Amino acid sequence: MKKLFLFTITLYLLSCQDGPRAALNENFESANPKVKLPYSDLIGGYVLDDDSKKRFNIKDTAKMDLQIKKDTSLVVNNHLALNDRSLLNKSLQSKLYYINDLESIYLGLFxxxxxxxxxxxxxxxxSDKTWALYVYFKPLKGQEHGDYLRYIKVK
Known part of the structure; x- marks a missing residue:
């Protein structure tokens, strides 16, 4: 009986989902760090996808985008506040640092x-190998999971 109880508890703990909801979308896959991804492939404009707008209750008319530039800078237009997820109608800028050493891949923000x-x-x-950037939001008070905004690269 003790073995069955321990097995059940272990199975329950292993089946818990700790990750954010948007990461479970099977249409998207994480970039493989073992494949060289030049920074130049990430440069360009990205727009917020419709799925993210629905999950965060953002109006379809709200224009939310981000731009990655050659000089390793990032500009985000109409971003969400991290503490309450309210829409802020202002731009934010950041410098980026990029690591792809074939062991890991990392696009960090200052x-x-x-x-x-x-x-x-x-x-x-x-389906079409289009790049997507995920912006993580930690869980709000009383929520179990965080979530992502997904920005899709515009060709």
Whole structure:
């Protein structure tokens, strides 16, 4: 009986989901750190996808985008406040640092008002290999999971 109880508890703990909801979208996959991804491939404009707008109750008319520039700077227009997820109609800028040493891949931010984790997750859409950047938001008080805003690269 004790073995069955321990097995059940272990199975329950292993099946718990700690991750954010948006990361579970099977249409997107994390960038593989073992494949060289030049920084130049990330440069360009990105727009907030419709799924993120629905999950965060953002009006379809709200124009939210971000721009990664050659000089390793990032500009985010109409961002969300990290503490209460309210829409702020202002731009934020940050310098970026990028690491892809074939062991890990990391796109870090110097401005910690943009993402709770201090970085942008690099993903791609499986169907057409379009790049996507995930901006992490920690859980609000009383919530179990954090969430992501997903920005899709505009061609």
């Amino acid at each position: 401005n910690h008002e943009i993402s709770s984790s201090g970085r942008l997750g690099i993903y791609y859409r499986k």
